[in-house]
Amino acid sequence: MSLxxxxxxxxxxxxxxxxxxxxxxxxxxxxxxxxxxLYIDVSGFDINKTYVFRYSVSAIGMYxxxxxxxxxxxxxTMEIGTVGQNPNFIIASQTTTFDASNKKHWTKRVITFKxxxxxxxxxxxGKTPGQTPGYVHFSIDKYPFDCxxxxxxxxxxxxxxxxxxxxxxxDLSTVGIKSATTPTAELVWKAGPNSTDPTLTPQQxxxxxxxxxxxxxxxxxxAFYYAKDFNCYSASVSQAELKxxxxxxxxxxxxxxxxxxxADPKGNLTSALEYPDDDSRVVWFKTNDHQxxxxxNATQVDPGDxxAFYYSLSKGGYSLPANQVxxxxxxxxxxxxxxxxxxxPTISINSxxxxxxxxxxxxxxxxxxxxxNSNCSVYFKVSKLPGFNITYSTxxxxxxxxxxxxxxxxxxxxxxxxxxxxxxxxxxxxxxxVGFNITRNAGTPAGAKQNLSITIPQPGGGGxxxxxxxxxxxxxxxx
Numbered sequence: 239m240s241l242x243x244x245x246x247x248x249x250x251x252x253x254x255x256x257x258x259x260x261x262x263x264x265x266x267x268x269x270x271x272x273x274x275x276l277y278i279d280v281s282g283f284d285i286n287k288t289y290v291f292r293y294s295v296s297a298i299g300m301y302x303x304x305x306x307x308x309x310x311x312x313x314x315t316m317e318i319g320t321v322g323q324n325p326n327f328i329i330a331s332q333t334t335t336f337d338a339s340n341k342k343h344w345t346k347r348v349i350t351f352k353x354x355x356x357x358x359x360x361x362x363x364g365k366t367p368g369q370t371p372g373y374v375h376f377s378i379d380k381y382p383f384d385c386x387x388x389x390x391x392x393x394x395x396x397x398x399x400x401x402x403x404x405x406x407x408x409d410l411s412t413v414g415i416k417s418a419t420t421p422t423a424e425l426v427w428k429a430g431p432n433s434t435d436p437t438l439t440p441q442q443x444x445x446x447x448x449x450x451x452x453x454x455x456x457x458x459x460x461a462f463y464y465a466k467d468f469n470c471y472s473a474s475v476s477q478a479e480l481k482x483x484x485x486x487x488x489x490x491x492x493x494x495x496x497x498x499x500x501a502d503p504k505g506n507l508t509s510a511l512e513y514p515d516d517d518s519r520v521v522w523f524k525t526n527d528h529q530x531x532x533x534x535n536a537t538q539v540d541p542g543d544x545x546a547f548y549y550s551l552s553k554g555g556y557s558l559p560a561n562q563v564x565x566x567x568x569x570x571x572x573x574x575x576x577x578x579x580x581x582x583p584t585i586s587i588n589s590x591x592x593x594x595x596x597x598x599x600x601x602x603x604x605x606x607x608x609x610x611n612s613n614c615s616v617y618f619k620v621s622k623l624p625g626f627n628i629t630y631s632t633x634x635x636x637x638x639x640x641x642x643x644x645x646x647x648x649x650x651x652x653x654x655x656x657x658x659x660x661x662x663x664x665x666x667x668x669x670x671x672v673g674f675n676i677t678r679n680a681g682t683p684a685g686a687k688q689n690l691s692i693t694i695p696q697p698g699g700g701g702x703x704x705x706x707x708x709x710x711x712x713x714x715x716x717x
Contacts, residue, residue: 249380283353290384297336385470392461392478393417402487433471489546505570580608592678617659625682637673
């Protein structure tokens with residue numbers, strides 16, 4: 239065969255030698271008036287839409303060097319017709335005639351048509367003068383149709399997404415798109431603004447890195463509409479730019495110190511968070527660079543200094559890199575040291591005899607006998623009786639004409655006791671009076687005797703050491 243110009247098929251030029259590089263279709267023509275034909279059916283056309291189809295033809299003959307052994311083709315014809323119609327008909331036809339100016343070279347042709355059916359038949363043929371067959375050649379690129387996309391830009395709902403985690407990843411498919419994607423196109427992402435830049439694979443687009451990992455070289459991502467059937471984009475340069483930036487983030491706090499007490503010597507760090515709902519993302523350390531052990535129970539910590547960091551469970555990373563320290567510190571104050579009081583309870587009731595369903599008020603007086611403060615809370619326990627029912631108010635008032643300060647105490651009940659805890663300590667030589675009401679139950683028989691005990695346990699005595707006077711017992715009788 240003669241030396242042939244490189245066919246104008248960009249796709250075939252990219253193929254390896256022996257695997258289709260610079261390939262094209264050669265069609266042997268029939269001699270005389272007969273035209274041999276080659277055709278292919280193509281589906282997926284939109285009826286009445288205008289399409290532009292590009293191809294190239296050549297009439298180079300066969301050689302037994304130096305003399306040709308076949309004549310040059312006279313013409314090459316491209317016909318486009320319907321398929322599935324009754325009858326089928328030609329909707330576009332184009333014939334290229336060869337002469338001395340073009341018969342040895344490729345001639346680029348363009349044919350425009352509007353489909354009358356969704357499937358069309360592309361028929362190629364050639365003609366050679368005389369009775370000796372010749373050859374006509376067709377070169378059709380992989381994407382021979384002009385792009386059907388309008389020159390439009392993708393409209394993003396936002397151009398910046400920020401994350402507090404430096405090793406975070408973003409799924410670009412979750413980014414909101416304001417504009418509508420045409421049925422013949424799909425949305426694709428690139429790491430550069432030009433349509434010639436490499437396209438991210440679906441796997442790459444599902445997990446893109448931070449754009450500003452190198453602050454001197456921010457690398458945004460760009461969205462395009464892409465028509466796969468035409469291998470074209472809606473814009474040569476995308477203005478749909480998205481930056482996925484890392485922003486170093488400190489945990490916001492509402493306070494920097496937490497005071498603890500004798501009754502509650504542990505601090506609750508979560509009470510310092512400005513956004514309690516973020517607690518699952520916050521971790522605490524005793525160092526400002528998240529080194530050492532994590533504080534595993536932030537609601538019960540010992541006195542000391544603590545530093546807050548955001549932490550991503552899914553990404554396994556902190557909001558601040560190792561070279562940046564947290565400025566969000568909470569100091570849990572040392573517990574108040576208890577004093578050494580001498581506490582004693584007394585009970586006051588106007589009668590120890592109860593008629594059926596009878597009810598009486600009684601008071602419990604907790605006296606700090608010793609001249610030293612009880613700096614910490616104290617508590618006492620009131621025994622429950624099977625034949626009587628004991629009630630109380632949580633407000634200050636009076637009982638049998640004696641002022642009571644029940645509001646100074648908190649009350650918790652179990653099956654056997656009412657545990658009464660002071661909100662603060664009792665100062666030296668001072669006291670507090672708590673009022674109660676007790677009622678004989680209907681089922682308690684006459685003559686029954688039951689002991690009402692008031693006890694101050696040593697562990698809750700605000701530093702109490704002398705337990706010899708910490709209990710009083712009074713016998714009640716059903717009359």
